[in-house]
Amino acid sequence: MSKRLVRRFGGLLAVLALLGAACGSDDDEAADEPAATTEAADDPAATDATEVELVQADDDLLDTVMARGELKCGVSGAAVAFSETQPDGSQTGFDADYCRAVAAAIFGDAEAVEFVPLTAAERFTAVQTGAVDVLMRNTTWTQGRDTEVGMDFGPTTYYDGQQLMARASDGFTSGSTVADIDGAIVCTNAGTTTEQNIADAADAAGVSIQLNTFEDFDIVTTNFINGACNIVTTDGSALVGRKANQQPDGEEWVIFPPTPISKEPLGPTYGQNQSRFADVVNWTVYATIIADEKGITSGNVDARLGDGSLDAEAVRLLGGDGELQTAMGLSADAFHSVISQVGNYDEIYSRHLNRVGLSREGSANAGWLDGGLIYAPPAR
């Protein structure tokens, strides 16, 4: 009797355990199916979406993107003026517009972008697993990332650099240097290279500072405002934004030194060995720079194409003689779509960065003709 009982009870448990296992797997299948389906959304009739070999490792990324009909662009989603999530959920900003520019080049439609907001920690994994095609997520181009991490970098769209911010009432001016901050309490956010950079710079200048780190830069700024920090330091673009928006009445904040203490070139980032896709991204960026150089804007591009006031290079670039673009696998007027739908470099820059107080003039982000570093190879 008891033996039978044990057996039957055991049988029940086995069944229940299996049921549990089925439930578990049910869940992961169920929920991952939509994700897989989006991949094959264009061709749902082929076979069951979950089962198709969706992306082969040796597939050409450009073909994959074109077949999908949408660019998956990794952004921050929480970076002032570069990638902001607006109250209606849309993405705006300098980085977001470069995502749109690439989509305009590939599909002729700047809105064919699926923004994938990523944290700093997960961004490279996202590229490696194919969750995003390209990162426009203020990622500094470094040797380690270019080699070990397995990323490739496109042309730099924004030259950033770490600077310091202090109160004018503490005797700092925009001409101050790191040598002037002896004894100051310097605050920054933890877990980034900014901490290392300021420590190195202070060492090199022979000054001693007290370095306090906080979880993120909002908390750092709060501490600066209530006086717990004399000086804050991070990338110059962020400091200018903070100064523009958070400087209290009756106080003046200054940003120094004029030459940043670190180099932070930011630009598009993608996986290694995808030359065709890389070319498209790079030349999209170059097209915006060349258009800026020649004064072609989203407003006047059609008029200027029509009245023949453009030089041969610009006509080639905008599709008048579009063999260069068709050879890349794009339509001849790909870059015309970029300029008319998104704008040239200066338009993208001014639209988002001017209003937080960042200006191109005199910075590394001025065009090369104006003494800056923004430069593109010729389109021919």
Next chain:
Amino acid sequence: MDDGDGVGAPVIGDKPAIERVATRPAEETHRSSAEWIRKNLFPNPFNSFLTVAFGIFVLVSARGLLNFVFSEERGWDAVRTNLRLIFTHAYPEEQYVRVWVCVGVVVALACLSLGLFASEGEGLRLRKISNALNATAVAIALGVVLREPSVLIGADGETVRDADGVVRQSFAEAMADRWAWWLAAAVLAVVALAVRRVPKRSDGSPAAVPTLDFAIGAMALPVLSTWVYPWGHYAFADGEFIAEPGRTVAMSTKVPWTVMWVLAVASLIVGRWVRAQVDERALSRLRAVVAFTWLVVPFVLYWVVLRDPDLDWDRIFTVDAPLALAFGIGGGAVLWWLTADGRGELGRIGAIALLGFAAFHWVAAFMGWYPMLQKVRISFLLLAVMALLAHNFSGEAAKRRRLVLAWLVITTVFHYFATVMNTPSTVETPTEALIGGFAVTLVVAVFTLMLSFPLGVVLALARTSRLPIFRVMSTAYIEVVRGVPLITILIFFVVILPLFLPANMEISLFASATLGYTLFSAAYLAENVRGGLQSIRRGQYEASDAVGLSTVQRTVFIVLPQSLRASIPPLVGQVIATFKETSLLAIIGVFDILRMANSVIPAQTQFLGIKREGLLFVSLVYWVFSYMLSKQSQRLERRLGVGER
């Protein structure tokens, strides 16, 4: 705000009212407030000191909070403008009616259930309502006095400053300036007085209103307020920053919220009407139907209503429907055969063979040997499980029919959802996620609980099993999971799990996070249920053996109901914990409500660095929901009489 009534025994729903009145302390009615204060707050010097010290502490904290919340420097606009982002992230505005349909279905179902099954109880005594109103009036008056005077705003719209910093109003000015608050406090006090004047009922019991009616009636107030006060505003239209006073959140939500409220009242009335029409037996049938609806509703709302699948009918008629039909009929036939009389060992071997067959497909999937539809694999596995259960249903035709019917229902539901989930959504959002913000918090919490509950019960049964293999496996699982922090498990599932999956399978962030939460939560639920299992006396097992119940019958009808009832308090604690733990989603990169407040809103140019307001709002949202859960569990405990026997 203990008004001295709470000292009696806990209210028990099913006792007659007369008895309850009799057990209440006799002196309660003729004790004055002064006496109460002397007795409870200042009984002796030391206690008086404690009262004063903690009173001062509370007042100082309240002053700090009030000064913070009502300070002119606070950027509450950041929260008001981003309400949509906070609750649903990027769900498109033109499809928003789907969100309201979801809210409506939940509201209607909840009120229907309440109307059908909620016991009336003795109701909410008017005296208690009056006390609460009075307390609110006092709190408002105190708050008005406590908050520091406002800063002066000059003609240029800037705050006025002198050498010492900002200039504030005088105290008298501030008090006069806050006349609206004084008025509100006065109105509340008058209403409280009026409510207190309502005479006792004719049978001598204190005047009371039904709790449910009162709660739903009270909800009319916030709903009505949307018609008057512009809670929140959209700052964005067509990507442009605007601050039109007319385009407020209240303007666009007043109609939906009113509809929700009317729906709530209507469902409550319908529920009560139906209850009055049917007898006990039909009511318990209805209870099963409603419970099943609650189980299915989250899936329908998420995958059908919110996702709005773009069904491809060609494919459904050529692939999906025939497949479901084949499994339904084929599986039904197999089960019918297995349950035939005298199948005996042959049936068992057949079931195990089926299980091996089903498992083989999974091995093949992980090895990548041959392609096969995922739902076919799952269907085979489900069929194998049903086949293993089959011997419990052999014999009479009615029992066999029930098993086959269950299989048909399972097949239909599973294939329906597999098809729906497999279909691309027609809802276009600018980001990859369909929903975010608080919606994702709710969805992950609900699916986690629905999936971890059965798993937890199975683990608990396995851990108390007499078979060492199950005991050891379950114990090992529970101890391993409980020994690892949740965030570690989540990161494991999000980062490492995708690497273990076969090449052609991918798992979304959302799904892997839910899986991680489920496995974690199940281990804790298992321990809670095990506590309940151990409270079952030996005599219960012996008695069920004596009446000839099978193991399944004993577990399902005798052991589990009692043990689950006993473990309600810890189970609800686990539910609340799971709900709050979803905030860890923010760390693994999901845009949940916490991430919105902590990093997304402070990164908007116009609200740069405004973080504390959002975090305070988010805590409030979490608190409201956790408190509701807690209240519901107390009701459930009272109804089931936990701690009474």
